[in-house]
Amino acid sequence: MVQSEPFSACTSILIGKNATVDGSVIIGRNEDSRPAWPKNFVVHPAVTHDDSQVFTSQDNAFSMPLPTQAAKYTATPEWTTKYGLFEEDGINEYGVAMSATESTYANARVLAADPLVKDGIGEEAMITVTLPYIKSAREGVKRLGTIVATYGTDESNGILFADQNEAWYFETGSGHYWVAQRIPDDSYAVIANQMAIQEIDFADPDNFMWHPGIQKFVSNYALNPVRQGFNFRKIFGTANQMDTYYNLPRVWYGQKMFNPEISQAVNSYDLPFLRQATNLLSVDDAKTFLSSHYQGTAYDPIGSGSPEDRKRFRPVSLATTQESHVLQLRQFAQPELAGIHWLAMGVAAQSVYVPFYAGILSTPAAYQTSDKVSYQPDSAYWVYKQAGVMVDSHYHEFGGLLSDVQKDLNQQFGQAVIEADHVGQDLDGVELAAYLTKVSTAQAELGLKRYRDLTADLITKATGLSPLRYKQDLNL
Template sequence: MIGRNEDSKASWPKHFVVHPAQTFNDAQQFKSKDNDFTMPLPKTAMRYTATPEWTAKYGLFEEDGINEANVSMSATESAYSNALVLAADPLVADGIQEEAMVTVVLPYVTSAKEGVQRLGKLVETYGTAETNGILFADLHEAWYLETGAGHQWVAQRIPDDGYAVVANQLAIQQIDFADHDNFMFADGIEEFVQQHHLNPDANGFNFRHIFGTTGTSDEMYNTPRVWIGQKMFNPEIEQSPTDEELPFIRYASKRLSVNDVQAFLSNHYEGTDYDPVGREATHKHAFRPISLAKTQESHVLQLRPNVPSAMAGVQWLAMGVAAQSNYVPFYTAINNTPLAYQRGQGKYAANSAYWTFKLASVLLDAHYRHFETPYRQSQLKLQADLGTHLRESDVKALKLSGDALIQYLTDSNAESAKRALNTYTDLISDLITNSTDFSPLNFNTDENL
């Protein structure tokens, strides 16, 4: 399982789409509408799912998906490099950046490791315009890649029994250049660091120390989110939310389910003094929460080894604010996505999945204390219902194959979307109805007057 929140603007819709497999006779080329990054593409592309922006005017930003080889990719987690390394290898204005990464990598790779290799080669060849973290997984392993300067990158395999929590900062620590099963890296990165005297440590090669940033901005914006994730998965370990040396890899004290991952991505420091909507919060907005008003969508990409290949990939999508939305499970071996998930532009529209979830969250925010409990009860009931529907669909899908299976999975997705949207439409109706008496123009008087 890999997952991430895509944060940009409080009202900036995302769509959920599937691109069919294609083979072209002529040479293909990608050209970014954002920064003019240009590169050739293979003539054959696999089917893959994605969550692009509602408009391609500023670039595609397909962000996350699963391809027909059951490789998942999530790009990207924006991060920052320090001025010392950027002076030695500046970012490249027309290099590859996050808006293009899924589009030029995911349709062309058959394993997570191959995804790392393809993206790493593109960074070395064309340079990158940003510092980023990118997630890859397949049925056997997960990898995390970070770019550190214009042409520098490293990647680490996440242990099968481990997990990693990453915020908007470089996170990978010690690199073992002799361990090719667990580390990959840019050609010549050791020599680059030595030549420019970039390593602040006397021993070892700590990528975070060499390429990353530290300071009060990280301690308010980044490390607290890593801290709360590790607190959720390892509550027995005492740590500080402003600790700059929180480990990249941890080993959870229990087995983690997809619901645990969703709970983390929906977290806003519940149960601590730092919850901005907590009843007992004493440090409101001291730290940047994980679940944010500016979240466009949140996703968990799950690859299940215990079912046939076409059923293995499940893309759990929560449109809008994760804490105030629901993760809807979508099979990825499909021929279409639900229409409501293909709709939504810059202004509210009732037929858009994104805007339906956003409207519910806006109505909740207006009277949060009053509606928090019934809202959460609706979420939990829907979460269980969607999980039941997925299990029942798995059983029925096992009896199918070929085109009939693909169509069934597509139809099952439509039913999942219908259940989620019906629940939130009813929730919106209740919120509006029960908000009508909260007007500041109200006055306590005879109920007949």
């Protein structure tokens, strides 16, 4: 067995509107970093500045001017700004969703021709300088593409955009060159830390966008290993043991979930970027994928496979997940009601996705209080993380209790959304915003209460599982 390298990186999903049961466009991602690295969840109000604005990164020397008008948007920043903002995901007031980033890796021959730019834009800044300034997913691709081409980027990444009509996946392949592909309305894509986009059709600007000089760049430096066509993955991407054991199996599992009739090798390099699912997909399917760990296979870390198989491949959901989000854009006229920012703090497999409407004015205090890396009992991140840690200690004894709470909360959240959708369609303006804030806050508080109660129950039950408690044999 080849041990996977000690990386912690994200997993993403995008689903077109005709591939979903309700016509939603859906994007989602697990933000993976470290086992203990808290997140907050905030709402940035719309702002109009009198003077010109400049963004300056706290992570590197990246700096750029910003428009004077910034739209309202949700975001999940880190507990500290020392290493940058890392706002990661959100929905703005125009109903545009963005998630950044899916870490990817470019090959050495490409980077030799166009190295990464030390003071270029990175993950920590992408949401902040893009989401408040766009009114469609397509605009998001164009804005970020211009920034990457102009200032360069210090890392290779995949970025997700969506609105009510379209989902786009954007990839940077080197210091300045990028491509983006529209997810077909009837298709889905799952991505796991490798260049994903394949053939680029330069005659189809409705479904593809790219750096205007990318074809010349590839030709000038003789970078295309394929005899015909322009396969971005093969030109810019990698094909190594990290892909084999760390990346490809997650894509395989997502496609196995949604296309069980198709037989594919676990770590095949021929797994396609796009597929049409056997059945229409729901927001719950996206959550289930992002919460998965190879259930039903020999590779499940908490399953019944051999010790070697259970640690053979890196799962989608794992202990280093900071937060997991599913950004759903439904077909309602009001963007405040149409968008739902489903947010699971901590490990998705052990947490629960709380529905926050895009129109909310604020988030609960527990979602804004993380300001240090160590445990804070009033932090939403730590409430969900603590329950998971307790389950980890005795997974087979406590897993059922966790699952019961998750199922109950998912049902209650679903009922709350159905009711709020019904009421919200007759509201607008300040009245709608206040109502959606009230509903979202109530669901968030319900989730926190149930998980605090679960933790108390787990602690109580754990007292009887100590190795110092045993039945003594008096015949000894």
